[in-house]
Amino acid sequence: MTRDSLENLRRQLAEFALERDWDQFHSPKNLSMALIAEAAELVEHFQWLTQAQSKTLPAEKLEAVSLELADILLYTIRAADMLGVxxxxxxxxxxxxxxxxxxxxxxxxxxxxxxxxxx
Incomplete structure (x- = not known):
């Protein structure tokens, strides 16, 4: 298994939730709501930028966007896991x-x- 596989991330997320007793909160409904909230946070970084500006983000904004994209990926993986997808x-x-x-x-x-x- 490669370090960057979806399966590895799925396992890490499952372990993270298990250690915190968060499975009770990780219903597909709740995870999809969290996912859309993170997508909205991503959009905020691009609001009012031109097409060109959106392609050349300053380092600080790119880092913030990277973390929002990571949140989206992680919630997607977790929701898929909870649904067996x-x-x-x-x-x-x-x-x-x-x-x-x-x-x-x-x-x-x-x-x-x-x-x-x-x-």
Missing amino acids: DLIKAAERKIAINHQRYPAHRVRGDARRASEYED
Whole structure:
């Protein structure tokens, strides 16, 4: 198992929660609420920035953004664990679905929703 695997992170999070008796709070509902709160905190860092500014964050802001992204990842992993979802398999399925919904020849350079493309 590599140091940076999702499985390793899942185990660390499960142990962290177990040591603190937090499983009782880690329902899928609560974890999804925490996840959206962290996503909102991430958005705050980009509010009012231009597209260019959002791509070249100062070091201090990039560090804060990194920690928000980590929170999002960790809550996602924990929620998946509580639901028995294999995130790698789910992500691979979703990528395959997106290939079908957004064929490159049809959507290149166009960022509409799949339902907005004519058949």
